[in-house]
Amino acid sequence: xxxxxxxxxxxxxxxxxxxxxxxxxxxxxxxxxxxxxxxxxxxxxxxxxxxxxxxxxxxxxxxxxxxxxxxxxxxxxxxxxxxxxxxxxxxxxxxxxxxxxxxxxxxxxxxxxxxxxxxxxxxxxxxxxxxxxxxxxxxxxxxxxxxxxxxxxxxxxxxxxxxxxxxxxxxxxxxxxxxxxxxxxxxxxxxxxxxxxxxxxxxxxxxxxxxxxxxxxxxxxxxxxxxxxxxxxxxxxxxxxxxxxxxxxxxxxxxxxxxxxxxxxxxxxxxxxxxxxxxxxxxxxxxxxxxxxxxxxxxxxxxxxxxxxxxxxxxxxxxxxxxxxxxxxxxxxxxxxxxxxxxxxxxxxxxxxxxxxxxxxxxxxxxxxxxxxxxxxxxxxxxxxxxxxxxxxxx
Amino acid sequence: xxxxxxxxxxxxxxxxxxxxxxxxxxxxxxxxxxxxxxxxxxxxxxxxxxxxxxxxxxxxxxxxxxxxxxxxxxxxxxxxxxxxxxxxxxxxxxxxxxxxxxxxxxxxxxxxxxxxxxxxxxxxxxxxxxxxxxxxxxxxxxxxxxxxxxxxxxxxxxxxxxxxxxxxxxxxxxxxxxxxxxxxxxxxxxxxxxxxxxxxxxxxxxxxxxxxxxxxxxxxxxxxxxxxxxxxxxxxxxxxxxxxxxxxxxxxxxxxxxxxxxxxxxxxxxxxxxxxxxxx
Ligand SMILES: Nc1ncnc2c1ncn2[C@@H]1O[C@H](COP(=O)(O)OP(=O)(O)OP(=O)(O)O)[C@@H](O)[C@H]1O
Ligand SMILES: [Mg+2]
Numbered sequence: 001x002x003x004x005x006x007x008x009x010x011x012x013x014x015x016x017x018x019x020x021x022x023x024x025x026x027x028x029x030x031x032x033x034x035x036x037x038x039x040x041x042x043x044x045x046x047x048x049x050x051x052x053x054x055x056x057x058x059x060x061x062x063x064x065x066x067x068x069x070x071x072x073x074x075x076x077x078x079x080x081x082x083x084x085x086x087x088x089x090x091x092x093x094x095x096x097x098x099x100x101x102x103x104x105x106x107x108x109x110x111x112x113x114x115x116x117x118x119x120x121x122x123x124x125x126x127x128x129x130x131x132x133x134x135x136x137x138x139x140x141x142x143x144x145x146x147x148x149x150x151x152x153x154x155x156x157x158x159x160x161x162x163x164x165x166x167x168x169x170x171x172x173x174x175x176x177x178x179x180x181x182x183x184x185x186x187x188x189x190x191x192x193x194x195x196x197x198x199x200x201x202x203x204x205x206x207x208x209x210x211x212x213x214x215x216x217x218x219x220x221x222x223x224x225x226x227x228x229x230x231x232x233x234x235x236x237x238x239x240x241x242x243x244x245x246x247x248x249x250x251x252x253x254x255x256x257x258x259x260x261x262x263x264x265x266x267x268x269x270x271x272x273x274x275x276x277x278x279x280x281x282x283x284x285x286x287x288x289x290x291x292x293x294x295x296x297x298x299x300x301x302x303x304x305x306x307x308x309x310x311x312x313x314x315x316x317x318x319x320x321x322x323x324x325x326x327x328x329x330x331x332x333x334x335x336x337x338x339x340x341x342x343x344x345x346x347x348x349x350x351x352x353x354x355x356x357x358x359x360x361x362x363x364x365x366x367x368x369x370x371x372x373x374x375x376x377x378x379x380x381x382x383x384x385x386x387x388x389x390x391x392x393x394x395x
Numbered sequence: 396x397x398x399x400x401x402x403x404x405x406x407x408x409x410x411x412x413x414x415x416x417x418x419x420x421x422x423x424x425x426x427x428x429x430x431x432x433x434x435x436x437x438x439x440x441x442x443x444x445x446x447x448x449x450x451x452x453x454x455x456x457x458x459x460x461x462x463x464x465x466x467x468x469x470x471x472x473x474x475x476x477x478x479x480x481x482x483x484x485x486x487x488x489x490x491x492x493x494x495x496x497x498x499x500x501x502x503x504x505x506x507x508x509x510x511x512x513x514x515x516x517x518x519x520x521x522x523x524x525x526x527x528x529x530x531x532x533x534x535x536x537x538x539x540x541x542x543x544x545x546x547x548x549x550x551x552x553x554x555x556x557x558x559x560x561x562x563x564x565x566x567x568x569x570x571x572x573x574x575x576x577x578x579x580x581x582x583x584x585x586x587x588x589x590x591x592x593x594x595x596x597x598x599x600x601x602x603x604x605x606x607x608x609x610x611x612x613x614x615x616x617x618x619x620x621x622x623x624x625x626x627x628x629x630x631x632x633x634x635x636x637x638x639x640x641x642x643x644x645x646x647x648x649x650x651x652x653x654x655x656x657x658x659x660x661x662x663x664x665x666x667x668x669x670x671x672x673x674x675x
Contacts, residue, residue: 011530307526310487311540311587312515315507388514389488392526 005324008297019293020333023368026283027337028344030364033279035345035354037272042355044265054091054224055125058217058234060252071242071251072213075201080241081219087233089226092121095214097204101172103158103197110157112150113195115171117204118218123149125220128198133165133180136200144202149180153195171197174207219254227256283364286333287371294326294379305383306391315384322380323373330372334365420463421499423595423626424484428456429493431479431649442479443490444649456493457651459644462660463594466621467628468637471646477630478523478599480646484628485520485597486510498594515543519588521598523630526584527572533559533583534568540591558590559583562616578609585616589625596620598629602636614639618664639666 009016058081060073078095081087097117103110122128123135128149136147148169155164164178176199185193205211221230231254238252239245298305305318338361345354431443444454457480461467469477482488483495486502495502497517505513514520527536537555546554559565562582572580581601588596598617602610618639621627629640637643641658644651658665 007530303526304528307522307528308539308543309511310485310514310520310522310526312511312513312543312591313539314511314543317543387488389482392487392522 004321005328008301008321008325009328012297015293015296016329019289019329020336022286022289023283023330023333023372024286024337024340026279026286027334027364027368028340029282030276030279030367031338031341031356031360032344032349032354033275034272034360035341035356036349036352037268037275038357039352039355041265041268041272043352044268054221054227054230055127056219056221056227056230056234057255058219058238058252059215059255060213061250073215073217073252074213075211077238077241078214078217081217081234081237084233084237087230087237089222089229089233091220091222092125093220094119094122094125094218095201096122096216096218097201097209097214098216099204099208101208103154104170105158105167108158110154112154112157112197113192114197115204115208116196116198117201117209118198119201121220122198122218125218128185129183130180131183132163133178136179136198141200141202144206145200146174146176146203147179148176148197148199149182150178150198151182151192151194151196152184153192154197155181157195171199172208174203176203231256279364283367283371286368287330287375290326290329290372291375291378293329294322294376295382297325298322298379298383302383302386302391302394305386306388306394309386309388309391318384319380322383323376326376326380327369327372330368330376334368334372337368338365422460423463423465423498424459424461424628425494425496425499426457426459426483427494427496428458429480429483429490429495430454430456431476431483431488432491441649442476443483446650454649457649459651461626461628463626464621464624465626465660466618466639466641466658466664468640468643469628469630469646470632470637470643475646476649477646479649481597481599481628481630485518486514487520511543515540516591517594519591519593519596521581521584521588521596521601523599523603527580527587529573530571532569532571533564533575533586536572536583537587537590540587544591554590555586558586561589562586563612578605578612581605581609581613582616585613589616589620593625595626595628598627600630600632602631602633610636614666618666621664622667639664641665 058073058077060071073095075095078093081090082093084090095118098114099117100111100113101115103112116122119141120135120138123130130149133149136145136149139145140147148171150158150164150169158164158169159167164181167178168175169178170176176197182194182196182198201214202211219230219234221227234254235247235250239247239250242251244250308318341361341364342356345356348354428445429443430441430445433440433442441454443457445457446455447453448455469480471477479488483490486497489503497513500513502510502513528539531539534552534555537558538551541551541554556565556568559568562585564579564582564586567575567579567583570579572583575583581604585598585601588598596617601613601617605613614636617627617629621641627640629636631637638657641656641660641662641664643653643655643657645653658668662668
């Protein structure tokens with residue numbers, strides 16, 4: 001039977017190949033598009049964890065149309081947050097100032113993406129880990145020591161293969177001792193999180209920004225679940241220090257990185273579903289292609305069916321022959337589609353590394369074969385039900 | 396010719412029954428009041444009608460008995476209903492009314508599955524035009540009915556080759572229909588019809604498209620088959636072909652108008668008898 005079916009397919013090589021191509025494209029696109037969608041949501045998930053799921057950022061806002069000039073965030077605000085006894089959801093607080101300056105090491109000059117002045121709590125809150133050397137300590141902060149932890153990109157630019165720990169670099173005229181190098185986070189977008197120099201807050205304020213306001217206050221909540229509680233605690237405390245009574249007129253904003261990214265993740269889920277739908281449609285079109293070809297084949301071979309029936313071919317045999325043919329088409333097409341999909345997902349597409357979902361491979365294959373059976377069964381059944389004389393008389 | 400040996404080894408039962416007196420056997424074909432009409436209303440064509448019933452004026456239908464081992468030629472002008480009758484006899488078409496008993500079994504009561512068995516086991520059909528399966532070698536064509544009968548591959552091949560050598564086409568076994576001449580194609584069709592050793596061979600103008608030499612070849616094979624006990628019904632337009640038969644029916648407008656016996660049922664077909672007479 002398989003030999004008959006193969007013969008039938010071989011009799012029309014181009015037609016069979018094109019039909020298989022339809023199924024191939026359907027299956028490959030299901031696998032590939034779902035892999036791309038999956039890859040992008042994986043990337044979002046990774047960047048959530050790299051940012052720290054329970055970190056909150058407080059930044060100041062200039063309320064438009066507000067009569068009173070907005071108060072900037074200060075170290076005192078941070079101290080108020082850290083010292084609050086009635087806010088158990090707040091684990092740690094790190095005021096942050098950012099600036100830029102050119103770094104010199106020997107005769108190498110390089111401008112890192114940013115220079116951050118902060119407290120040691122920053123490292124944990126922002127999920128920055130030191131892989132070489134050590135973090136700077138609270139003692140370094142209290143004594144305004146000129147020490148710095150540098151990101152891996154910065155380290156590469158300034159020191160190349162040298163060990164940066166213990167070396168001195170000059171930042172905007174002030175010499176700093178490098179005490180640690182951060183683990184590489186990898187670029188997720190336009191800015192490189194590894195192109196950074198982190199130093200104690202008072203040191204940076206003293207050398208660059210002055211002792212006025214801070215750019216941000218980074219707060220770490222007790223846990224990912226406590227972020228909402230922490231958010232309201234922060235708002236309450238800062239409204240106190242800023243002497244604001246109307247919640248509509250706050251001059252700062254507490255943003256939750258995790259929720260921002262959750263939103264982005266759900267967007268990418270929608271994206272995946274859409275991609276999947278497009279792919280499913282192409283799979284369906286491939287299935288309709290099979291029906292079409294089988295209908296043509298059946299019509300073309302109606303006389304042959306009549307002869308076979310006149311020779312005593314039972315209905316089941318004719319049915320089996322055409323079903324085998326259409327299933328063979330879909331199995332071969334789907335098999336090649338799986339190969340194409342998996343090979344295709346080895347390349348990164350529009351900056352996204354596709355991650356193949358094993359279920360999608362099995363699913364697409366199974367669906368394609370089922371479609372072959374289902375769509376093939378109509379023409380096959382039509383062929384097998386013909387009365388021999390009607391089939392023989394067929395023009 | 397090996398014609399007389401082949402069926403003997405294939406179906407000994409058949410051979411035995413052929414030797415028994417015909418009178419003890421029920422007719423292989425019994426049709427009673429068979430009619431076939433195409434279309435509806437005014438456009439109805441009565442392809443088979445038989446005599447009109449005296450009272451009502453309605454077609455009464457065709458009735459006919461064919462004995463085991465008979466050799467019947469059906470003649471008649473074009474459109475007289477010969478093919479219609481033949482298709483019903485071959486279980487390829489169903490009559491509008493009437494009964495058809497094949498070997499005493501009412502074919503009208505059989506389902507699709509049983510009908511395909513009947514076509515496969517009891518009937519060998521040769522079509523008006525060659526009707527070979529395209530892109531299939533002569534050997535595979537002849538193997539087809541055996542494959543549907545569930546014969547094992549080796550046995551199938553052996554019997555198909557024997558049938559092909561019977562029609563003188565052993566060396567053409569690997570050829571496809573488009574590589575065979577018309578006469579060769581028709582002989583492949585004959586080989587395919589006889590390979591299952593059916594009790595009944597139905598041939599619709601088997602020589603209609605053949606030259607006189609090919610006609611003689613094909614008829615010689617059919618004569619041999621009849622001599623070995625097969626019932627043969629064939630349609631023809633040519634008197635020379637009809638002379639080979641033991642009995643000649645004439646159809647006019649779906650009605651049997653004459654029924655002439657040329658030779659006894661249990662004797663050899665006329666052509667072989669003449670041959671035997673010429674060379675004692
Ligand atoms: N499928 C059909 N639909 C309608 N009419 C049909 C059909 N088949 C046959 N007929 C009609 O039935 C009549 C008998 O046809 P049939 O094929 O039996 O003729 P025939 O005796 O075999 O003729 P020929 O010698 O030309 O083969 C014809 O008038 C034909 O037009
Ligand atoms: Mg005819």
